[in-house]
Amino acid sequence: MKRFSNVRTLFFAPIVLIGLGAPAASAEQNECAGRAADIIRRAYPSATNADDGTLLFEGTTITLSKRDSVDGDPHAVICRVWPAQPQLTLIAVPLMTKQSDSENEGDIELLVVDSSNLQLRQRLRLGGLMSDDAVRVRSVAFDTARYQLAPKRTAFGLRVSLEGSSRANPFGETTLWLFAIEGDGLKPVLDNIVVGENHGEWDTVCAGEFSETTRMLSMVPSAKATVADIVVTEKTTTSVNRVGTNNDCNREDKTTIDKHRLQYGGSGYGVPKDLKRVD
Known part of the structure; x- marks a missing residue:
């Protein structure tokens, strides 16, 4: 899967703490206001209609979201x-080349359009972001918390949530990317950081071990550059379940908190390997 000058600090707004969990898509993620078809026609003028209501574009399938609602389909266009x-x-826009019950393959293309006339401003295609197999893409959502990189420069986020199907070995993960507008293009500035994950192994009755990690991001002034640093506060809770003497299920939790500071390196923020999604 594809991932994608040293000046003294200028004025920044007060530190803003941003919580990034893994909420499912909601109605606010579908603000196409019935204009999804018009948006797609403008962005993909050579797309053709398929019999099932989807659109076909250069070997890929585009699924339009339902008017003013979220249908729960992670492969549908969101606005x-x-x-x-x-x-x-x-x-x-998920661009799917393969869809089945066992495996999916596809990209996501991000579009930025004028809200009033739908004129296309920027676009960026992210290869392989919709590809999955046993661990499925559960949802795709925009994260529009105020990521203030610098005065008059704000980024937006895209989150992709994955979910496993095994009851005995549960697994879930939400990954975040950040993008900023630069001229006529979109630039990835934060690549592939896991902001929520959970996994475990148990006997499906009681005994087992589970781990859940959430990461909170806060924008803080940098001492070395005009672009803010990102402080990541990581909270991990490990749970152990055991069968007691009376056949009751006893749970013991242990929580740890850690912090990481990400600095902007000219082309983007460096993300430690252990905070990234593993394919």
């Missing part, structure tokens, strides 16, 4: 007006 710049609307 969101960008609160930091409401004159712009963000669109994520």
